[in-house]
Amino acid sequence: MYTFLASKWTKAALFLLGLGPLAAIIRPFVRGYTIPNPLEFIQHATGDWTLRFLVFTLTITPLRQLVHLPELIRFRRMLGLFAFFYACLHFTTYLVFDKFFDVHEIWKDVYKRPFITVGFLAFTLLIPLAITSTAGWIRRLGGRRWRILHRAIYISACCGVIHYYWLVKSAVIRPLFYAALVGVLLVWRVGEWLLRRRRTALANAVPQRTPVNASQ
Ligand code: HEM
Numbered sequence: 001m002y003t004f005l006a007s008k009w010t011k012a013a014l015f016l017l018g019l020g021p022l023a024a025i026i027r028p029f030v031r032g033y034t035i036p037n038p039l040e041f042i043q044h045a046t047g048d049w050t051l052r053f054l055v056f057t058l059t060i061t062p063l064r065q066l067v068h069l070p071e072l073i074r075f076r077r078m079l080g081l082f083a084f085f086y087a088c089l090h091f092t093t094y095l096v097f098d099k100f101f102d103v104h105e106i107w108k109d110v111y112k113r114p115f116i117t118v119g120f121l122a123f124t125l126l127i128p129l130a131i132t133s134t135a136g137w138i139r140r141l142g143g144r145r146w147r148i149l150h151r152a153i154y155i156s157a158c159c160g161v162i163h164y165y166w167l168v169k170s171a172v173i174r175p176l177f178y179a180a181l182v183g184v185l186l187v188w189r190v191g192e193w194l195l196r197r198r199r200t201a202l203a204n205a206v207p208q209r210t211p212v213n214a215s216q
Pocket residue numbers: 040043044045046047048050051087090091094116119120121122123126156160161163164167
Protein backbone atom coordinates (compact mmCIF):
# COMPACT_ATOMS: atom_id res chain seq x y z
CA MET A 1 0.00 0.00 0.00
CA TYR A 2 2.86 2.36 0.86
CA THR A 3 4.43 1.83 -2.62
CA PHE A 4 1.07 2.56 -4.25
CA LEU A 5 0.52 5.78 -2.30
CA ALA A 6 4.12 6.93 -2.66
CA SER A 7 4.16 6.39 -6.43
CA LYS A 8 4.23 9.45 -8.66
CA TRP A 9 1.76 7.65 -10.94
CA THR A 10 -0.86 7.56 -8.19
CA LYS A 11 -0.49 11.31 -7.82
CA ALA A 12 -0.72 11.76 -11.60
CA ALA A 13 -3.87 9.58 -11.70
CA LEU A 14 -5.45 11.65 -8.93
CA PHE A 15 -4.60 14.81 -10.87
CA LEU A 16 -6.40 13.46 -13.95
CA LEU A 17 -9.36 12.44 -11.78
CA GLY A 18 -9.48 15.99 -10.43
CA LEU A 19 -9.82 17.29 -13.98
CA GLY A 20 -12.76 14.90 -14.61
CA PRO A 21 -15.44 17.37 -13.43
CA LEU A 22 -14.00 20.05 -15.73
CA ALA A 23 -14.21 17.64 -18.68
CA ALA A 24 -17.82 16.82 -17.71
CA ILE A 25 -18.65 20.54 -17.69
CA ILE A 26 -17.04 21.22 -21.07
CA ARG A 27 -18.28 18.04 -22.82
CA PRO A 28 -21.92 19.04 -23.51
CA PHE A 29 -20.73 22.31 -25.09
CA VAL A 30 -18.15 20.56 -27.28
CA ARG A 31 -20.71 17.93 -28.34
CA GLY A 32 -23.23 20.66 -29.15
CA TYR A 33 -25.91 19.37 -26.75
CA THR A 34 -28.75 21.74 -25.93
CA ILE A 35 -28.43 23.05 -22.38
CA PRO A 36 -31.52 25.01 -21.30
CA ASN A 37 -29.55 27.36 -19.03
CA PRO A 38 -25.77 27.15 -19.66
CA LEU A 39 -24.88 29.76 -17.02
CA GLU A 40 -26.84 27.93 -14.32
CA PHE A 41 -25.35 24.61 -15.44
CA ILE A 42 -21.74 25.86 -15.11
CA GLN A 43 -22.43 27.80 -11.91
CA HIS A 44 -24.01 24.82 -10.19
CA ALA A 45 -21.43 22.27 -11.36
CA THR A 46 -18.44 24.43 -10.36
CA GLY A 47 -20.06 25.34 -7.02
CA ASP A 48 -20.79 21.67 -6.27
CA TRP A 49 -17.23 20.60 -7.09
CA THR A 50 -15.68 23.39 -5.01
CA LEU A 51 -17.59 22.17 -2.00
CA ARG A 52 -16.80 18.50 -2.72
CA PHE A 53 -13.06 19.18 -3.02
CA LEU A 54 -13.14 21.17 0.22
CA VAL A 55 -14.71 18.15 1.92
CA PHE A 56 -12.16 15.76 0.31
CA THR A 57 -9.32 17.99 1.56
CA LEU A 58 -10.71 18.06 5.10
CA THR A 59 -11.18 14.27 5.03
CA ILE A 60 -7.49 13.49 4.51
CA THR A 61 -6.34 14.10 8.13
CA PRO A 62 -8.99 11.97 9.87
CA LEU A 63 -8.71 9.28 7.18
CA ARG A 64 -4.93 8.91 7.51
CA GLN A 65 -5.36 8.46 11.24
CA LEU A 66 -8.28 6.05 10.94
CA VAL A 67 -6.64 3.75 8.38
CA HIS A 68 -3.08 4.32 9.68
CA LEU A 69 -1.83 5.58 6.34
CA PRO A 70 0.16 8.77 6.98
CA GLU A 71 1.25 8.79 3.29
CA LEU A 72 -2.24 10.04 2.36
CA ILE A 73 -0.96 13.50 3.30
CA ARG A 74 0.74 13.62 -0.13
CA PHE A 75 -2.64 14.24 -1.74
CA ARG A 76 -4.00 16.93 0.58
CA ARG A 77 -2.38 19.89 -1.15
CA MET A 78 -3.55 18.78 -4.59
CA LEU A 79 -7.14 18.32 -3.36
CA GLY A 80 -7.06 21.75 -1.73
CA LEU A 81 -5.76 23.34 -4.92
CA PHE A 82 -8.52 21.64 -6.91
CA ALA A 83 -11.05 23.18 -4.51
CA PHE A 84 -9.49 26.56 -5.24
CA PHE A 85 -9.40 25.86 -8.99
CA TYR A 86 -13.14 25.08 -9.13
CA ALA A 87 -13.86 28.07 -6.87
CA CYS A 88 -12.00 30.28 -9.38
CA LEU A 89 -14.07 28.86 -12.24
CA HIS A 90 -17.23 29.34 -10.18
CA PHE A 91 -16.37 32.96 -9.41
CA THR A 92 -15.21 33.66 -12.98
CA THR A 93 -18.54 32.40 -14.34
CA TYR A 94 -20.31 34.82 -12.03
CA LEU A 95 -17.92 37.69 -12.86
CA VAL A 96 -18.00 37.23 -16.64
CA PHE A 97 -21.38 35.76 -17.59
CA ASP A 98 -23.57 36.94 -14.74
CA LYS A 99 -22.15 40.40 -14.00
CA PHE A 100 -20.25 41.15 -17.25
CA PHE A 101 -17.23 42.47 -15.27
CA ASP A 102 -19.39 45.14 -13.60
CA VAL A 103 -17.45 45.56 -10.34
CA HIS A 104 -20.03 48.01 -8.97
CA GLU A 105 -22.81 45.44 -9.49
CA ILE A 106 -20.71 42.76 -7.81
CA TRP A 107 -20.10 44.91 -4.72
CA LYS A 108 -23.81 45.68 -4.58
CA ASP A 109 -24.50 41.95 -4.68
CA VAL A 110 -21.88 41.18 -2.01
CA TYR A 111 -23.41 43.89 0.19
CA LYS A 112 -27.08 43.13 -0.39
CA ARG A 113 -27.36 39.36 -0.92
CA PRO A 114 -26.25 37.38 2.14
CA PHE A 115 -25.65 34.18 0.16
CA ILE A 116 -23.23 36.06 -2.11
CA THR A 117 -21.55 37.68 0.92
CA VAL A 118 -20.71 34.32 2.52
CA GLY A 119 -19.76 32.77 -0.84
CA PHE A 120 -17.41 35.67 -1.43
CA LEU A 121 -15.91 35.23 2.03
CA ALA A 122 -15.46 31.49 1.44
CA PHE A 123 -13.66 32.22 -1.82
CA THR A 124 -11.50 35.06 -0.45
CA LEU A 125 -10.32 32.87 2.42
CA LEU A 126 -9.06 30.26 -0.03
CA ILE A 127 -6.75 32.73 -1.83
CA PRO A 128 -4.04 33.04 0.88
CA LEU A 129 -4.26 29.29 1.46
CA ALA A 130 -3.59 28.53 -2.20
CA ILE A 131 -0.71 31.04 -2.32
CA THR A 132 0.96 29.68 0.83
CA SER A 133 0.45 26.02 -0.01
CA THR A 134 4.06 25.53 -1.18
CA ALA A 135 6.97 24.11 0.84
CA GLY A 136 8.71 27.49 0.51
CA TRP A 137 5.82 29.26 2.27
CA ILE A 138 5.70 26.63 5.03
CA ARG A 139 9.40 27.35 5.64
CA ARG A 140 8.93 31.13 5.50
CA LEU A 141 5.94 31.18 7.86
CA GLY A 142 7.12 28.39 10.14
CA GLY A 143 5.05 25.25 10.76
CA ARG A 144 3.01 26.65 13.64
CA ARG A 145 1.97 29.89 11.94
CA TRP A 146 1.30 28.04 8.68
CA ARG A 147 -1.00 25.58 10.45
CA ILE A 148 -2.90 28.41 12.16
CA LEU A 149 -3.36 30.23 8.84
CA HIS A 150 -4.55 27.06 7.11
CA ARG A 151 -7.27 26.56 9.70
CA ALA A 152 -9.12 29.15 7.58
CA ILE A 153 -10.17 26.22 5.39
CA TYR A 154 -12.66 25.24 8.12
CA ILE A 155 -14.23 28.71 7.99
CA SER A 156 -14.23 28.59 4.19
CA ALA A 157 -15.99 25.19 4.16
CA CYS A 158 -18.59 26.40 6.70
CA CYS A 159 -19.22 29.56 4.64
CA GLY A 160 -19.51 27.39 1.51
CA VAL A 161 -22.19 25.28 3.20
CA ILE A 162 -24.09 28.36 4.45
CA HIS A 163 -23.84 29.88 0.95
CA TYR A 164 -25.40 26.73 -0.51
CA TYR A 165 -28.07 26.51 2.20
CA TRP A 166 -29.12 30.14 1.72
CA LEU A 167 -29.35 29.96 -2.04
CA VAL A 168 -31.60 26.91 -2.29
CA LYS A 169 -35.23 27.75 -1.79
CA SER A 170 -36.68 24.44 -0.61
CA ALA A 171 -34.38 21.53 -1.58
CA VAL A 172 -32.30 21.75 1.59
CA ILE A 173 -31.35 18.05 1.72
CA ARG A 174 -28.06 18.45 -0.16
CA PRO A 175 -26.78 21.50 1.72
CA LEU A 176 -27.74 19.76 4.96
CA PHE A 177 -25.84 16.67 3.85
CA TYR A 178 -22.70 18.81 3.27
CA ALA A 179 -23.31 20.55 6.60
CA ALA A 180 -23.34 17.16 8.32
CA LEU A 181 -20.11 16.10 6.57
CA VAL A 182 -18.28 19.32 7.43
CA GLY A 183 -19.71 19.14 10.98
CA VAL A 184 -18.37 15.59 11.53
CA LEU A 185 -14.95 16.57 10.16
CA LEU A 186 -14.78 19.59 12.47
CA VAL A 187 -15.95 17.65 15.53
CA TRP A 188 -13.24 15.06 14.79
CA ARG A 189 -10.59 17.78 14.90
CA VAL A 190 -11.92 19.30 18.10
CA GLY A 191 -12.00 15.82 19.69
CA GLU A 192 -8.45 15.16 18.56
CA TRP A 193 -7.26 18.50 19.93
CA LEU A 194 -8.89 17.78 23.32
CA LEU A 195 -7.30 14.31 23.42
CA ARG A 196 -3.87 15.75 22.63
CA ARG A 197 -4.26 18.36 25.38
CA ARG A 198 -5.25 15.66 27.88
CA ARG A 199 -2.29 13.51 26.93
CA THR A 200 0.12 16.44 27.33
CA ALA A 201 -1.39 17.34 30.70
CA LEU A 202 -1.04 13.70 31.85
CA ALA A 203 2.55 13.51 30.61
CA ASN A 204 3.40 16.71 32.49
CA ALA A 205 1.71 15.41 35.65
CA VAL A 206 3.91 12.26 35.78
CA PRO A 207 6.87 13.09 38.11
CA GLN A 208 10.17 13.08 36.22
CA ARG A 209 12.61 10.46 37.51
CA THR A 210 16.08 11.77 38.18
CA PRO A 211 18.84 9.31 37.33
CA VAL A 212 20.43 8.00 40.56
CA ASN A 213 23.86 9.38 39.89
CA ALA A 214 22.72 12.54 38.11
CA SER A 215 23.54 14.78 41.05
CA GLN A 216 26.79 13.07 41.91
C1 HEM B 1 -15.60 28.45 -1.64
C2 HEM B 1 -16.49 29.23 -2.26
C3 HEM B 1 -17.81 28.77 -2.81
C4 HEM B 1 -18.46 27.56 -2.71
C5 HEM B 1 -18.02 26.31 -1.97
C6 HEM B 1 -19.70 27.69 -3.47
C7 HEM B 1 -20.61 26.67 -3.63
C8 HEM B 1 -21.78 26.78 -4.36
C9 HEM B 1 -22.74 25.74 -4.52
C10 HEM B 1 -22.62 24.35 -3.90
C11 HEM B 1 -23.72 26.21 -5.32
C12 HEM B 1 -25.02 25.49 -5.72
C13 HEM B 1 -24.78 24.40 -6.68
C14 HEM B 1 -26.06 23.63 -6.96
O1 HEM B 1 -27.16 24.18 -6.82
O2 HEM B 1 -25.94 22.44 -7.29
C15 HEM B 1 -23.40 27.57 -5.67
C16 HEM B 1 -24.16 28.39 -6.48
C17 HEM B 1 -23.88 29.69 -6.74
N1 HEM B 1 -22.82 30.40 -6.27
FE1 HEM B 1 -21.31 29.71 -5.14
N2 HEM B 1 -19.78 28.95 -3.99
C18 HEM B 1 -18.65 29.65 -3.60
C19 HEM B 1 -18.33 30.95 -3.91
C20 HEM B 1 -19.13 31.79 -4.65
C21 HEM B 1 -18.80 33.16 -4.98
C22 HEM B 1 -17.51 33.88 -4.58
C23 HEM B 1 -19.84 33.65 -5.72
C24 HEM B 1 -20.02 35.01 -6.30
C25 HEM B 1 -19.54 36.10 -5.80
C26 HEM B 1 -20.82 32.60 -5.86
C27 HEM B 1 -22.01 32.70 -6.55
C28 HEM B 1 -22.91 31.69 -6.77
C29 HEM B 1 -24.10 31.81 -7.58
C30 HEM B 1 -24.57 33.08 -8.28
C31 HEM B 1 -24.72 30.55 -7.57
C32 HEM B 1 -25.99 30.16 -8.28
C33 HEM B 1 -27.18 30.64 -7.53
C34 HEM B 1 -28.50 30.26 -8.13
O3 HEM B 1 -28.61 29.28 -8.85
O4 HEM B 1 -29.46 30.98 -7.86
N3 HEM B 1 -20.37 31.47 -5.19
N4 HEM B 1 -22.20 27.90 -5.07
